[in-house]
């Protein structure tokens with residue numbers, strides 16, 4: 747839960763407020779009722795207190811208890827169905843699997859990086875090996891932000907910075 751909370755903070759928090767153009771999805775595969783998908787739609791999310799992991803933990807717990815919150819959803823779904831949902835609606839190269847052994851993000855054409863819509867990350871253990879092989883069969887490209895293995899939340903910050911640079915031509 748703390749890893750997801752940090753990932754949410756990295757995805758949404760900026761000094762000027764919450765990012766609206768993020769749709770965050772986390773697949774909970776642990777007990778008691780896996781797999782569950784927890785989602786936050788940045789366009790509808792109205793939390794003004796995403797300061798600490800505790801604040802985010804409360805949002806997740808409320809969702810797990812079935813309490814309604816603007817822009818926060820939980821449903822019974824698995825990882826592959828979520829990826830398939832995007833594969834049916836986007837171009838394959840708009841979906842990226844982040845892994846340190848992938849192609850260096852700075853070698854990807856800027857136009858492609860600007861156009862990327864979905865970034866798949868693992869938790870502290872990475873993505874389940876069977877799911878990783880499945881992503882390869884779906885021809886989803888592996889992209890690296892460097893040879894060092896970073897925390898998921900730090901990886902999100904770095905990728906958002908790379909996208910910002912690509913969009914602003916920095």
Ligand SMILES: C[S@@+](CC[C@H](N)C(=O)[O-])C[C@H]1O[C@@H](n2cnc3c(N)ncnc32)[C@H](O)[C@@H]1O
Pocket residue numbers: 843844845846847866867868869870871872873889890891892893894895896897898901
């Ligand atoms: C702590 S890492 C997981 C490390 C895990 N031992 C593994 O082998 O995948 C958490 C997640 O952040 C992303 N990540 C971490 N470092 C990265 C890097 N250098 N390039 C791309 N993604 C990275 C990956 O999605 C990874 O699954």
